[in-house]
Amino acid sequence: MTPVRVGVFGLLGSGNLGNDGSLDAVLRYLRAAHPTAVVDALCGGPEAVTARFGIPATRLHWYRGEYRTASRAGAVAGKALGKLVDAVRTAAWVRRHDLVIVPGMGVLEATLPLRPWGFPYSLFLLCASGRLLRTPVALVGVGADAIAERPTRVLVRWSARLAAYRSYRDGLSRDAMRAMGVDTTGDAVHPDLAFALPAPPPGAPPGPVCVGVMDFHGGNDDRARAGEIHRRYVEGTTRFVRALAEEGRRVRLLTGDAGDAGVVAAIIDAVDSPLVTAAGATSLTELMAETAAAEAVVATRYHNLVCALRTGTPTLALSYAAKSDALMETMGLGAYRHPAREVDAGRLLDRFRELEEHAAEVRRVLAARNGAAARRLDAHFAALSSSLFPAPSPVPTSRKAR
CATH class of the missing domain: 3.40.50.2000 (Glycogen Phosphorylase B;)
Structure with a gap:
């Protein structure tokens, strides 16, 4: 034939x-x-x-x-x-x-x-x-x-x-x-x-905290205030990363698009710590390897979230659209979200600590949801x-x- x-x-x-x-x-x-x-x-x-x-x-x-x-x-x-x-x-x-x-x-x-x-x-x-x-x-x-x-x-x-x-x-x-x-x-x-x-095997603990960042300026209806949204997103995310580094935590910055590199550079320059590094993943397979090795993930881009959830890693969404909320609900982690348009480092840290406190339970939930x-x-x-x-x-x- x-x-x-x-x-x-x-x-x-x-x-x-x-x-x-x-x-x-x-x-x-x-x-x-x-x-x-x-x-x-x-x-x-x-x-x-x-x-x-x-x-x-x-x-x-x-x-x-x-x-x-x-x-x-x-x-x-x-x-x-x-x-x-x-x-x-x-x-x-x-x-x-x-x-x-x-x-x-x-x-x-x-x-x-x-x-x-x-x-x-x-x-x-x-x-x-x-x-x-x-x-x-x-x-x-x-x-x-x-x-x-x-x-x-x-x-x-x-x-x-x-x-x-x-x-x-x-x-x-x-x-x-x-x-x-x-x-x-x-x-x-x-x-x-x-x-x-296919999901890679988990890395050996203790792993870094992966923070997935994005060149975020809001949505299609936010063009008039795109600059303000971008500034608040970068500043809030930077404060969150700095707080983790000051606690002695290793932070690995992830991206999902070539356009995100500028945000990574801005955060690394602002925090100025050897504990903060950037991943060079060029595929979802490599991105999954990064999230599999992490203790926890905080991410903005939709497919950063997918990779973290697919590897069963405790994940918190910096949510910028309803699709991110729907994904987190489907995977049983609807409680672990924070708005990307209004990143408040203090509130984000509180929610992140809550995620880590329940890490074992979260991993069990994700294992079951991934099987389904x-x-x-x-x-x-x-x-x-x-x-x-x-x-x-x-x-x-x-x-x-x-």
Whole structure:
């Protein structure tokens, strides 16, 4: 039989560890369940995806300056032309496949600053091309949230409607799409795809305290006060890290995106202690190794939280969106949260000490929840195969006899 041609799509290889971790989980599933499938990608960082995952990859945007601010007439014209060229390029890429998968990621949300003509437009082109060319587009384990900005909301809603298959990483996401007018009757909910990645063994105690930081400026609706939110977040997190270092605790700073490096540098410079170091993780697998070796984790980025919870490490969320709250509730740690928009070092320390006091109980809860997550993901992947990779029809007996 002709191998199934599978495309994967998204902001992959662009420096976001969570996005690439979702791709890693889907590729592991495809290689185990459908080893003859031929896979390639249309993505943000094709060179990085090919180098790491060994699959051919094509650049998502024709115009290379897509995500740079266009201040000159030439750049504006380039972006405008790129939108037209990308419509043709996306359709041509979709046509070459039997199936396209969007692996996880928050593709149906705007919890961080987002412009409608950026990725939401690209996703719409993909889903519209899939519908027109009769190539199923599957949104697998994606994140969604209510979107206030009308143009972005319209593009996201129609992308979801045009997709042939949808599943979500939490019930919050499915509820958000239903509220935006999408029929979610047959849509599944399962744990984040990163929970399918293997967890490394725990490190030898005593480990450091891992603090996952983020270049956080608020959400899409916070643009007017983005600078203030960023300043308060960095100052509050810095005070928390300094307090731990003054107690003689080792602190390991984690990131989840290339853009977080500036926050790490600012904290290290401000605290000025040899006890505070930065991890250089370049994948969720490496990030999980860091959290597995930690005594406890305090983290902001969603997939920093996922990695810490997946390794069973006591975790406190610096929560910046409802998805973080939903994840902590699902994993039984809803009491251990602190708002990222209003980081108060004193209150954060109090909550952190409470987490450490109950560390043994927290580890037991996480072990049970991780087992349940693994079983649910196994069931989801099996259902995904049944839906998108139907078994070939058996050859009639009479034909075999000939």
